[in-house]
Structure formats: C-alpha cells, structure tokens
Amino acid sequence: xxxxxxxxxxxxxxxxALPWLAPLxxxxxxxxxxxxxxxxxxxxxxxxxxxxxxxxxGTDNWQALFSDERxxxxxxxxxxxxxxxxxxxxxxxxxxxxxxxxEQKGFGVLRALxxxxxxxxxxxxxxxxxxxEDPEFGVLTWLLESxxxxxxxxxxxxxxxxxxxxxxxxxxxxxxxxxxxxxxxGLRSLPPEPYEAxxxxxxxxxxxxxxxxxxxxxxxxxxxxxxRGIDLFRIFDYMFVMTSGGPGTxxxxxxxxxxxxxxxxxxxxxxxxxxxxxLILILVIANLFIWVARVRW
Amino acid sequence: xxxxxxxxxxxxxxxxxxxVALFVFPLYFWATxxxxxxxxxxxxxxTVWVFEPTLRNFEEVFGISLGFFRQQEVLPGGGNFFxxxxxxxSIVVALGSTLLSVIVATLAGYSLSRxxxxxxxxxxxxxxxxxxxxxxxVAIPMFFIYKDIGLLDTYTGIILIxxxxxxxxxxxxxKSFFDDIPRDIDECAMIDGASRWIIFRRIVLPMARGGVAAxxxxxxxxxxTEFIFVLTLTQTGLKTVPVVSSSFVTSTGTAWGNMAALGVAAxxxxxxxxLLVQKQLVRGLTLGSLKE
Numbered sequence: 001x002x003x004x005x006x007x008x009x010x011x012x013x014x015x016x017a018l019p020w021l022a023p024l025x026x027x028x029x030x031x032x033x034x035x036x037x038x039x040x041x042x043x044x045x046x047x048x049x050x051x052x053x054x055x056x057x058g059t060d061n062w063q064a065l066f067s068d069e070r071x072x073x074x075x076x077x078x079x080x081x082x083x084x085x086x087x088x089x090x091x092x093x094x095x096x097x098x099x100x101x102x103e104q105k106g107f108g109v110l111r112a113l114x115x116x117x118x119x120x121x122x123x124x125x126x127x128x129x130x131x132x133e134d135p136e137f138g139v140l141t142w143l144l145e146s147x148x149x150x151x152x153x154x155x156x157x158x159x160x161x162x163x164x165x166x167x168x169x170x171x172x173x174x175x176x177x178x179x180x181x182x183x184x185x186g187l188r189s190l191p192p193e194p195y196e197a198x199x200x201x202x203x204x205x206x207x208x209x210x211x212x213x214x215x216x217x218x219x220x221x222x223x224x225x226x227x228r229g230i231d232l233f234r235i236f237d238y239m240f241v242m243t244s245g246g247p248g249t250x251x252x253x254x255x256x257x258x259x260x261x262x263x264x265x266x267x268x269x270x271x272x273x274x275x276x277x278x279l280i281l282i283l284v285i286a287n288l289f290i291w292v293a294r295v296r297w
Numbered sequence: 298x299x300x301x302x303x304x305x306x307x308x309x310x311x312x313x314x315x316x317v318a319l320f321v322f323p324l325y326f327w328a329t330x331x332x333x334x335x336x337x338x339x340x341x342x343x344t345v346w347v348f349e350p351t352l353r354n355f356e357e358v359f360g361i362s363l364g365f366f367r368q369q370e371v372l373p374g375g376g377n378f379f380x381x382x383x384x385x386x387s388i389v390v391a392l393g394s395t396l397l398s399v400i401v402a403t404l405a406g407y408s409l410s411r412x413x414x415x416x417x418x419x420x421x422x423x424x425x426x427x428x429x430x431x432x433x434x435v436a437i438p439m440f441f442i443y444k445d446i447g448l449l450d451t452y453t454g455i456i457l458i459x460x461x462x463x464x465x466x467x468x469x470x471x472k473s474f475f476d477d478i479p480r481d482i483d484e485c486a487m488i489d490g491a492s493r494w495i496i497f498r499r500i501v502l503p504m505a506r507g508g509v510a511a512x513x514x515x516x517x518x519x520x521x522t523e524f525i526f527v528l529t530l531t532q533t534g535l536k537t538v539p540v541v542s543s544s545f546v547t548s549t550g551t552a553w554g555n556m557a558a559l560g561v562a563a564x565x566x567x568x569x570x571x572l573l574v575q576k577q578l579v580r581g582l583t584l585g586s587l588k589e
Contacts, residue, residue, distance in 0.1 A: 015493065020408030021420075023401040024468060031461040032427045035438035042438060099313050104306070110317045112572060117320060118582075119567035121522035121539035124560045128327045131553055139326060139343045146342075173323060178582060185579040185587060223586050234431035237524045241543055255433040255525075262437050263529070275434035286429045297421055297469060297586055 036279075039272045046269035054268065061273040071274065073249035074257040078278075081164065081253060082232045085171050089228060090221065092172070093179025098209075100180065101187045111184065114177040122174065126241035129170040133157055140169075157243055160250045167238050167251055175231075179224055186220030187213070222293040226286065233282050254278040331355065331557035338553050354558035359384075378545070378555050384563065386535040389452055390527075391520040394459035398467045398516050401460070403509060406471030407497055411483060421469070428465035428584070436529040443530055450534035455527060459520040466519070466584055467512050473585030474508025475501065511577035514570045521567055538563040 043061050045054045065071050100107055100114075120128075132140045135155035144150040156166040190213070198208045214221075236255040239245055245252040245260065255278060262271025289295070326345065330338060337348040358380045409421060439458060440449070448454035478501055486496045502509070527540045538559060545556040574581065580588050 015412065017408040017412040017414045020404045020412070024405040024424075024464065027401060027457075027461050027464060028424070028427055031439075031458065032430060032435065035435050035442065036430075038438040038442060039434060042441070096316055099309060099316065102309065102313075104310060106310075107313065110313055112575060113317050113321055115571050115575065115578060116324060116568055119518050119522070119571050120560075120564050121524065121542075123522075123524045123539035124542050124564070127542050127545075127556055127560070128323055130551075131330065131557075132323060132326065137339050137341050137343055139345065142342050173320065177320060182579055182583060182587065220587060223583050227583060230429050234433070236433060237539075240524070240528075255431055258433050258437065259525070259529070262440075268437075268441070272437050275431065275437050278431045279434040282429050282431055283426060287426070295586070297425060297584070 039276055042269055042272035043276055044269070047266055049266065057269065061269050064270065065273065065277065070249055070252065070257065074252040074254050074274075075277075077164065077249065077251060078233065078235075078253045078255075081168065081171075081235060082229065085168050085232055086225065086229055088168075088172055089176050089179050090225060092176050093224075094183055094221075096176070096180045097183035097187055101184060111181070114180055117174045117177050120174065122170075122237035123241050125170050125174050126167075126238045129166070129173070129238075130157070130242055133166050133169075158247055160247050163243055163247060163250045167242050170238050170242065171232070171235070175228060178228065182220060182224045183217070186217050190216050218293075219295070222289075222295050226289055226293070226295055229289070230282065230286055233285070234278065254281075327557050328561050330553055331561045333554055335554065354554040355562070358555050358558045359562065378552065380538075380541065380559050383536050383538055383541045383559075386452075387521060387537040387563065390455050390459060390535070390537055391517050393452065393456035394463065394520045395513050395516040397456060397460040398463040399509060399513050402464060402467030402471050402512065403502065405468050407475050407501060409468065409472045410475035411480065421472075424465050424468050425584070432462070432525045436525050439526075440529050449530060450532050452535060454530055455535065455537075458526050458530065459523060462523065462526065463516040463519055466581075467516055470512050470515070470581055470585040471505070471508060473580065473588070474505045474512075477508075478504050508577065511574040511581055514574045515581045518567050518570065521563075 042054075044056060044058065046057045046061065047053070048055045100111060117125075132138050133156045135141055135158070138156075141150065141156060144156075145152050150156070154162065156162050194212045194216070195208065198212055203211070234255050235253050236259065239251045239253055239256045240259075243251045245256050254274060258271045258274035258278065260271075261267045261274060265271075329345075329348065331354050332350045332352070333344065333348050334351050334353070337344040357378050409417065435458075443449040443454050448457075482500060482504075483496050486500055487493075491499075521537075522539060523537070524539045527537045531540070542556055542559060545552040545559075571578065580586075
C-alpha cells in the first residue's frame, strides 16, 4: 500500500485535525499507553527462576512494598533529594540570576558559559564528580581536607552521611544554570514601571525584591520548579554511575531501586511495581502542582 | 533601569566572574584531564594548572593512527577503549530520533496551534503528562516488549524510543512557535483558495524555520545525553557515549584520562549546537511555556 502524494494532499486538505495528529497518537499509544498496561500486568506477575517463566502472583508484589524497608528507604531518599536539591537550585539560581541581570559588557559571555553545563550527558557529569570527589586525588577532597572540613578518613561517596550530598553536588552544578537562564529571561521581561515607583518611594532593594520581583516572577518560578522537579523526582543517572545506591541504601532512589530489582535481582514483577509507584507519585504531584500554581500551556 | 554606583558595579562584576568561574572550573578540570598523563592525574595534591600535555588519551580512545589495525584490542584490566564506533552509534541514534520527532511534531504542533477540536486542552495535557513519566517505568516494560519483537539492541529500537521521549518537548515547543505566527496569514491564504497542506508547507513552515531548528537541536542534545533507555535496551550491538563511559572502570583502576578524552570529544559538538540556539533556549527548556 503506497500513499501517492496526491493522496496525502487529499487527506491533509480537509480541516480535520486527526490526520495531522495521527503519527503522534500512534507513537504515544504504542510507546506509552501499551508499556503502561504491560507494566501493570507485570506487577501482578513474578519471574520464577526454576521454571524460567513469569507466573501470576496476585497482589503479592504490591503487598510486599509495605514490609520492604529498602523500598521505604528509597522513597525517603527520593523525597529528600527532590526537596533539598530543588530548594538549593531555586535559591541559588535566583541569586545568580539577579547578579547576572545587567547590561554590562561581558555579561553576555558569562550567560553563554553557564549554558555549557546543560549539554553534558548526566552520566558523564557523574563520572566527572567521581573524579573530583575521589578520596585519594580528587580536587574537592583535597580542598576540603586542606580546609579541615574532612579529615581524610571518610571518602565522600563511600560514607553514609555524605554520599547523598556528594551526588547532589553533581546535580546542583549541572542544573543550577538551568534555573539561572530561566529566571534571567523572566527578570528581563519585567515591566520597569513598578521599579520606578518603588525607587521614588525609597524602598530598599530587599523590599523591592520581596514585594515586586517575586510576585511578578511567580509564573516563571512555577514553570521552572515544575520541569526541574519532574526530573529530580525520577533521578537515576548520577546514582547509577557514582554510587549504585550505596553505601547501604543512602543513595537509593525509587528509579534506581526499581531498575536494580528488575535487571540485577531478576525480580521483574517487583521492579515493575516499584516503577509504577514512582509513576503514580510523579503524575499526582506534578498535576496537583499544575492545578494549584495554575501553570498553563 | 536603576543607576548603580561605581563601587557596586565593580563588586557585581567581580562576583559575577567568580560565580561563573566556579561553574566552569569542573569543565576546565575535566577537559585538561583528557590531556594529562597518568602521573599528573594520580597526583596529590591534584595538578590543576601546570602539567605535561599529551594526546595519548585521544589516540587510545579514537585510534586516529592505530585504531584501524587494533580495533578490538583489550587493554590490561579488561577494558576495550576503542570508542570511535560508539561515537558513530551516538550520531546515528541522535540524528535518526531527531528527524523522526521533528517530522511528527511539526504536523501535530501545527494542528494543535491552528485547528479547534473538542478535548484539545485535554490532549495537550496528555502530551505533557507523557513528559512526566519516569523513564524507568517505560524502560522496564519496553525491555520485555522489545525482547519479544526483536528490537532489542537495534538502531531502530533506540531511535524509536528516543523519538518518543522527545515528542512532548518537540510538540509543545513547535506549537508555541506556530502560535507566534498570526492566524490571519492562514485565513488570507485560505480565502485565496490554498489548502491546509499548501499553507503549512509553503507559508507557515518556512516562517517557523528558526523554531524548527531550535527544536531539532534540543531533541538532538537530549537523545545524545540519554542514559537509561540505552542502558536497558541494548546489550552488545550498539552503545551510545554516556552508557559506555562506565567501561573505563576496570579491575586495575579507572582510566580517567581516556574517559575524559571521550567526554570532551562527545560534548564539544553539543556545546557548539547550544550556542547556536541561545535565543530560543529558555523557551525550549520550558517546553514552550516561557518566551524570551
């Protein structure tokens, strides 16, 4: 069956949106709806190693979640990572954006330099920070030791209390510029009038920021938080290359735990169940945020 | 806007340069590691500014002079460092998936921007929701589906999944670029008897050239840097650069120099691309929701 160009023309001539959307619909159904249904089916099955096949197990996988301490640990690591990194990136991003919001010569180059971190594959960023935080010859380790913050007996990424911070650092380095660029664009599109009025009234710069800039930037901040928040909640790459979740469960996120259950421990059904939990949480939280913050596309 | 005093201006400039230097430092350090000997890499305190430059790392990874004859050489410790084929895999996957997403998304973006139909808002919301799905929740079932239909470890399989991953971004972004072009233009052309397809092909698409290019660059970068799908859906047939970077960790230690060489070669082109789309970058990063 071949569609002649005449045929394509005839289909696309009418004012129906369907032919225009058909390729998109087909791809989304095959690659998101079908896997989703398959995943749900998988979560009610488990691989039986001796019989080498999937067998139905009812709701066992879902019930197992409640008594699985590693699952609850990974849930708490995911939320901690999400919350801490998001707050740091918003605050730091805003501070740097305010700093760079100037017409001075040379600042265009500075902004361009900040975009560079965005194109590095996160897995390679992870490797970069693995070297920087290396216990023997890492630059950061050396710096912190000469400042007396670390005493040389605790490798950053192999110590339970600091491993997560070590991973967060890679994320903060790579994605704070994301916030800076978005906030900068927001700051530059603000109307000048309120600022002139504030200056006449003798408002301090903190007051101006608190009462004028922040409220006017509401939408911009909401969009940035939404997009970054989604990525933070499903974080995987950094942990996979830097710590594999360890030491203990200190850097296990939901995504990493689900992946390892499926592919390292051959618990296909259980891994699928955990990935579904993460899917449900992210859809609920993100859509709730869109509704509350009235983000519109 | 507000006139700054000379002193404040100086402080601001100084602070700005220092902050940006802090962000650029890891890049500098990584890039120089690619040109260092093992002696300088494994030094304490770390060698930062002065070192003896070498091209050995690049030669081992890309085999510019030797690679043709030693492609499959396995180095002591069990690592195979010849990465030129992996770079090729990355290029094929990124170009293929970018082309596919951009074609599908221009059609969809145009109709979402121009045609009114029931549930349009719901549809846009659904497209956005697919952007929220955790990759792991797609990668796990896709592994079994691909295994059944034989797409595991193939270019087709990875190109398709990367294209789908980029579709929400591409559709929403292109819709926003089409929204910028006044609907009047379509209506005038329609009164003159032009069909939708002609309007799209001859008038609107050429006007949105810049937007299409920016979308393509972002799709390319996201496919180029993607990790979990390639990790899950390939075995030996193909591997892209991010996934293969862990193969420098061998039983005799990590070959940091070689890894950095691969990293530098793999990110340098992406740097150039992103500098080309600076103007549309913020719109792209926010899926078309914010305009600069």
